[in-house]
Amino acid sequence: MINLIDKFTSFLQDNPFTKNKTKGLIAVSGGVDSVVLLHLFNKLKSEFNFEIGVVHLNHSTREKNSDIDELFVKNLANINNNNFFSKKWNSSTSSNFEELARNARYNFFFDIKKKESYDWIATGHHLDDQAETILMRFIQGNSYRGLKGIPQYQNFLIRPLLDITKNDIILYAKKNSLDFRNDESNNDLKFLRNRLRKNILPKINEINPNFLKSIQNLTNNFNQISNWVDITIDTFKENFSSLDENNNYYVDKDELTKYPIFIQQEIIKSFFSSNNKWRKHIWDRLREFLLFSSTGEYLILDELSKVLKDRKKIFIISNVKKSLEAIFEFKSDGPVSKKIGKYHFNLNKIIHSKKFTSNNSKELIDFDLIKKNH
Amino acid sequence: MINLIDKFTSFLQDNPFTKNKTKGLIAVSGGVDSVVLLHLFNKLKSEFNFEIGVVHLNHSTREKNSDIDELFVKNLANINNNNFFSKKWNSSTSSNFEELARNARYNFFFDIKKKESYDWIATGHHLDDQAETILMRFIQGNSYRGLKGIPQYQNFLIRPLLDITKNDIILYAKKNSLDFRNDESNNDLKFLRNRLRKNILPKINEINPNFLKSIQNLTNNFNQISNWVDITIDTFKENFSSLDENNNYYVDKDELTKYPIFIQQEIIKSFFSSNNKWRKHIWDRLREFLLFSSTGEYLILDELSKVLKDRKKIFIISNVKKSLEAIFEFKSDGPVSKKIGKYHFNLNKIIHSKKFTSNNSKELIDFDLIKKNH
Numbered sequence: 001m002i003n004l005i006d007k008f009t010s011f012l013q014d015n016p017f018t019k020n021k022t023k024g025l026i027a028v029s030g031g032v033d034s035v036v037l038l039h040l041f042n043k044l045k046s047e048f049n050f051e052i053g054v055v056h057l058n059h060s061t062r063e064k065n066s067d068i069d070e071l072f073v074k075n076l077a078n079i080n081n082n083n084f085f086s087k088k089w090n091s092s093t094s095s096n097f098e099e100l101a102r103n104a105r106y107n108f109f110f111d112i113k114k115k116e117s118y119d120w121i122a123t124g125h126h127l128d129d130q131a132e133t134i135l136m137r138f139i140q141g142n143s144y145r146g147l148k149g150i151p152q153y154q155n156f157l158i159r160p161l162l163d164i165t166k167n168d169i170i171l172y173a174k175k176n177s178l179d180f181r182n183d184e185s186n187n188d189l190k191f192l193r194n195r196l197r198k199n200i201l202p203k204i205n206e207i208n209p210n211f212l213k214s215i216q217n218l219t220n221n222f223n224q225i226s227n228w229v230d231i232t233i234d235t236f237k238e239n240f241s242s243l244d245e246n247n248n249y250y251v252d253k254d255e256l257t258k259y260p261i262f263i264q265q266e267i268i269k270s271f272f273s274s275n276n277k278w279r280k281h282i283w284d285r286l287r288e289f290l291l292f293s294s295t296g297e298y299l300i301l302d303e304l305s306k307v308l309k310d311r312k313k314i315f316i317i318s319n320v321k322k323s324l325e326a327i328f329e330f331k332s333d334g335p336v337s338k339k340i341g342k343y344h345f346n347l348n349k350i351i352h353s354k355k356f357t358s359n360n361s362k363e364l365i366d367f368d369l370i371k372k373n374h
Numbered sequence: 375m376i377n378l379i380d381k382f383t384s385f386l387q388d389n390p391f392t393k394n395k396t397k398g399l400i401a402v403s404g405g406v407d408s409v410v411l412l413h414l415f416n417k418l419k420s421e422f423n424f425e426i427g428v429v430h431l432n433h434s435t436r437e438k439n440s441d442i443d444e445l446f447v448k449n450l451a452n453i454n455n456n457n458f459f460s461k462k463w464n465s466s467t468s469s470n471f472e473e474l475a476r477n478a479r480y481n482f483f484f485d486i487k488k489k490e491s492y493d494w495i496a497t498g499h500h501l502d503d504q505a506e507t508i509l510m511r512f513i514q515g516n517s518y519r520g521l522k523g524i525p526q527y528q529n530f531l532i533r534p535l536l537d538i539t540k541n542d543i544i545l546y547a548k549k550n551s552l553d554f555r556n557d558e559s560n561n562d563l564k565f566l567r568n569r570l571r572k573n574i575l576p577k578i579n580e581i582n583p584n585f586l587k588s589i590q591n592l593t594n595n596f597n598q599i600s601n602w603v604d605i606t607i608d609t610f611k612e613n614f615s616s617l618d619e620n621n622n623y624y625v626d627k628d629e630l631t632k633y634p635i636f637i638q639q640e641i642i643k644s645f646f647s648s649n650n651k652w653r654k655h656i657w658d659r660l661r662e663f664l665l666f667s668s669t670g671e672y673l674i675l676d677e678l679s680k681v682l683k684d685r686k687k688i689f690i691i692s693n694v695k696k697s698l699e700a701i702f703e704f705k706s707d708g709p710v711s712k713k714i715g716k717y718h719f720n721l722n723k724i725i726h727s728k729k730f731t732s733n734n735s736k737e738l739i740d741f742d743l744i745k746k747n748h
Binding site for chain 2: 138139140141143144192195196199200203204207208210211213214215217218221222224225227228259260261262263
């Protein structure tokens with residue numbers, strides 16, 4: 001058995017978040033992971049001079065049990081003289097519950113952090129969570145970026161238990177006679193993560209009993225690769241990109257093509273907002289464009305942005321919409337033909353076909369959904 | 375359903391192996407994959423001016439059935455006027471059977487290729503094989519290098535069906551009423567690959583029905599990353615490494631440390647024979663050495679090689695053994711102390727302890743296994 005206190009202490013000593021910043025929020029669900037996390041923080045709080053607060057989001061999904069969870073966590077906080085913050089959350093929809101719940105949790109945690117001036121937030125994610133996440137992303141077809149897994153530090157979030165197995169957490173709880181709540185929804189096979197945990201991971205562990213250790217090496221590997229790609233992109237942008245007189249970025253075409261195509265794609269993507277997630281077909285189109293298009297061609301990436309291949313440069317043009325000069329109206333239910341500037345527009349009504357086309361100059365529109373301005 | 379003939383034709387047109395080199399060996403086990411592969415080659419052989427030979431290794435594991443397989447494949451070759459080469463193989467051991475069988479197969483194929491002057495060898499590996507391989511390596515803890523998967527081209531080997539699913543291969547066999555042999559050992563759960571196929575892959579496909587497509591993207595991704603790392607290593611070596619007067623390679627320390635540690639490790643490794651596979655603990659020790667050792671320190675990687683950190687350079691020294699000046703003998707069963715050159719050696723007999731140490735200046739030896747020269 002590992003010495004969890006020692007490992008935890010060295011985590012706190014080494015990491016930049018807890019080094020000088022001592023006011024921390026611990027996210028506690030009431031399950032064994034977060035109860036152990038809170039126990040460790042309270043055990044070491046005088047040594048590190050921590051002021052510890054506890055945050056809990058009541059998911060309201062298990063009716064009475066959710067309220068008992070909240071009470072249980074509140075009580076834990078009181079016993080330890082930790083400030084306690086909680087909130088009731090009601091999901092309006094049952095689809096996509098996991099993602100909505102996660103967003104609700106983190107939004108609440110960050111609200112409290114800001115309102116109450118905490119320095120950081122700690123969550124109880126552990127190595128088994130990491131393995132489940134990596135496996136899920138692997139199955140769903142993520143690239144190396146996804147296989148980095150859950151980060152140990154991210155903004156103000158820290159995950160001190162990320163290198164610790166669930167098994168070691170449970171052993172610690174037993175040894176210290178810690179009381180905790182069981183969340184039965186962890187056994188609900190309607191959630192993908194639970195299916196992985198129950199049906200697939202045990203079979204993987206049969207084949208490789210050190211799978212958790214392997215996952216640690218793998219995430220480490222992919223973190224390094226990702227960082228290197230990021231540094232490469234930044235260095236490239238610093239040296240081979242500029243703004244033109246129209247406030248559009250451009251990059252040096254010859255320099256760009258020295259890199260493998262996946263790096264070229266990421267360099268172009270980096271000029272757009274990082275919140276703007278691209279679907280796979282956009283990445284594919286950009287790839288085709290960079291590899292095979294000729295000088296003078298451009299690619300419309302989405303309604304706001306396009307990329308233009310010049311003789312020596314590739315231009316990245318955002319906010320294309322702004323440059324639209326006017327809105328043109330078609331006031332007819334039948335076929336229409338109109339010349340606007342140097343473009344010809346033809347509007348035809350198609351009844352049966354739902355065949356989409358890769359031809360960029362054709363667009364299929366659901367007629368019944370068009371807003372009519374009579 | 376995909377048009378296999380079209381896909382196969384464009385594969386043959388695009389690839390550098392079959393473009394001008396027309397004498398090819400097809401590895402045929404008698405199973406549906408290799409039977410379809412052979413059928414496609416024979417169908418297109420006049421168009422591409424191919425001379426097709428068939429190789430088959432009789433594994434002798436299923437007694438009479440192995441011989442029927444051989445006869446079946448021989449017959450297929452005869453019907454199509456393909457040269458036929460086969461050999462009986464008897465595994466001397468039952469452990470590690472899969473790896474031994476694979477080595478025996480490829481050794482035989484390459485022998486025939488050389489002896490009979492063929493240009494290339496084609497195997498029937500398909501996308502399901504690829505997915506099994508990637509999953510196996512993922513579970514066993516491979517890094518990005520392993521997740522590249524089975525290569526489509528490798529030396530003289532080509533795998534034209536690597537992008538085709540098993541399902542599409544079976545459909546093609548049905549449509550063309552092809553006869554093939556079933557290998558029952560594909561159902562034997564003592565083989566790891568079969569356990570993956572039967573127990574884990576179906577559950578993964580439930581979660582992501584496009585898993586095979588995901589695997590294609592993943593291998594593509596990791597192929598690009600691997601190639602980029604290879605290019606980076608080569609470029610580094612070209613620019614920042616040299617030979618010193620003692621025929622030892624050295625690299626520029628400042629330039630080396632500009633790279634992420636996994637690249638630094640691979641650069642150092644690249645100076646040693648690529649056949650010489652390093653176990654994980656050697657990679658770990660090299661990592662520690664590069665990150666944390668001081669000037670003047672050296673690291674013994676294995677009995678033949680060491681790495682030395684100088685003020686501005688890192689030396690890579692192979693064939694350390696050669697530099698041993700003599701063999702010194704300890705002629706005693708009790709404790710001994712001896713000074714050799716500037717080193718002090720102490721030999722102590724320990725009865726009970728089996729505690730290993732990371733101290734490089736201590737070595738634990740099994741006394742009973744030492745050869746005595748009286």
